[in-house]
Amino acid sequence: MTPPKTATAKKVDIATARAPRAGSEELISGSEAVAHAVRLADVDVITAYPIRPYDTVMQYVSQLIANGEFDCEYIVAESEHSQFEIVKHASAVGARVFCGSSGVGWLYAFEALAVTAGLRLPMVAMVGNRALDDPGAFGVEHNDALAVRDLGWMLAWVATAQEALDTALIAYRVAEDKRVFLPCAISCDGAFLTHSQSIVNVPTQDMVNSFLPPYDRAEKQLHPDNPITIAPQANEDWVMEIRRQSDMAARRARDVIIEAYDDFNAQFGRGGEPFIERYMMEDAEVALVGMGTLAMPVKVAVRKMRERGKKVGFVRVRWFRPFPTIELQDALSGVQAVGVIDRDYSFGASFFGGVLANELRCALYPMANRPAIVSFIAGLGGREVSTDNVIDITSKVLDAANGGDIDDQDTHWIGVRE
């Protein structure tokens, strides 16, 4: 981190110096940005296990520890299952924890992921989104993180390294809030985000400390001073009530996330709208919807379409769980047609659509004037989604808006050799 130049520092007026307190500008990758967030959050226990592309975050974390910039118990586990079980138990004792994985590694930990949510433990994990085997591919697909969407995990998708860092800090605050106590996974598209560098504002420790309170497990802490029994056999006598408590926590998460973004925006001068990002939506007649780094080619394509006089906008879904039903209904209420771009698949699903398309279709169904929804699958296995691909998609959506013969009962695969 570069200290501010003396000449500049002298000019700072004390009255205005308190907010916003600038951090440092760094050229870093998405993974390194998350590593900084973990350091700033003063995480207590971290477990690592190698799989590309998420593993880069642990390379940065281990360097920070080796160089004495960060103190935590750092354990290289012998499998992803153990990796997630270790931090699950550390969290029950009251430690702030961090973990992560990619692709089939995330699924190897699936049992641990299920019980972490079931136990209401506020683990924060990074998923470097990767295609599931087989066939092997290092590239991004969203099916890995989406696999836990029904279990109580909160799921965020980020588009830039800055957003990765900021969302990690927000994730700890939300997950560890007593009203929530649910784990949170931050999805970073493999390669496009995990390995790509951009300028990131890394906040100071003071800034983070004033935003993120310590994790307090309170009466649920496993300790000899608090001799509780955690996770006994509940069976049909109690399981339904316990599931209902998780349901209520997931509902409450919505307001806690909104509060966290309000505070984050106020303290850091950035952060944006919780749940979704709206891009050129004010007067949009058709909209594209997607998650993650798709945002970059989509935004370029939207600007190109605007130059051609087409009123196109883009809504990026930032949180998939809790799903932003209200925000999406609001953002899409004025458009005639929506094109959903899934970087995932759900073979055999309704209309053969991806996971996001069907979730969105469900969310918009109660609207009186719901737009037509056209579903697309693109960029699987890490294949690049080009600006031309997005222009092709947009043309189809405009066709649907204008009553053309585009089939909205089917799902269109873009950039695939048939």
Place this chain on the structure above:
Amino acid sequence: MQETTIALSDFISTQVLEPWKGIKKVAREEYFTSGHRTCQGCESALVMKLMAKAAGPRSIILGATGCMYVANTTYYSTPWVVPWMHTQLGSAGSAATGTVAALRAMMRKGKMEEEPINVISFCGDGGGADMGLSAISAALQHTHYNLLIFMYDNESYANTDIQVSGSSPYGANSTFSPPGKVHRIMHRRWKKNTAAMLAAGHPDCKYVATVTAGNAIDTMNKVRRALTIGGPTFIHSLDPCPKGWDYDPKYSHELGELATETGIWPLYEVEEGKVKMYGKSKHIASGAFKRKPVREYLLRQGRFAHFVEEDIDYFQAKVDEMWEKWLVPGVIPFAQA
């Protein structure tokens, strides 16, 4: 490179739990009490009681899926007086590691008052010798983590209707290995030598022991030794199981003793690289006690009722090998080439 304040090799001291010399010296307090629903004659439930008693109140106990989870901890009627948490079937090693890691980090950072807290993670033979072996192996490599993995071995997946595990004896009848018209012996694997495998494979692990609950004082003192010596440790308990082994519940202790007297279950401890036999096994090793024939043990149990002479002979020959051919009799196989 400069040494930083983060000393990853730092040790946190353990509680000093002196051995109890005789039954009258044993603490009266119980930390595993009423509230469980184990079978009549369940040796594993007794093992839990002894283990918790030996460890005392400043302990955290973690339990992997198995009988001692399902039958022990029904919601609202826990028998655990000390803090207890369930862990997944293959996670005994990970649960202990994560718990110790949290205690270390939080104590070092001043987020928790510093004190030595015992961390014990137990598992059955399915959780330990089968599914959880890799996580236990990993736990035993963290030489600066004070933890005890306690494996209660009732020689089957007893909670799920008795299915063979890698720790079931050769030929045992189980719901996954029933003797039939064509195949009399469905379970053809020889029982894994788990304790010695872990001791031999993790030479920096300071303490590994085998026990049976019939030797209650010994069992408790092995637990106390493991918790006092520090670092990751492992205890393997053979627990006769009336339901899985098919015998009258009143014979649980007797069968445990017979397992030792026949040489099938050697009692030993490996402390800082030194093997020491104890109890009857010590006398078997020295020649002072003649091993009883395995037939006396096998024919007491319904799970071997389908055995014919040939099967008993095979079993006897395998046990003879343990004591006559092994590099360290009863513990380490191989012979010098």
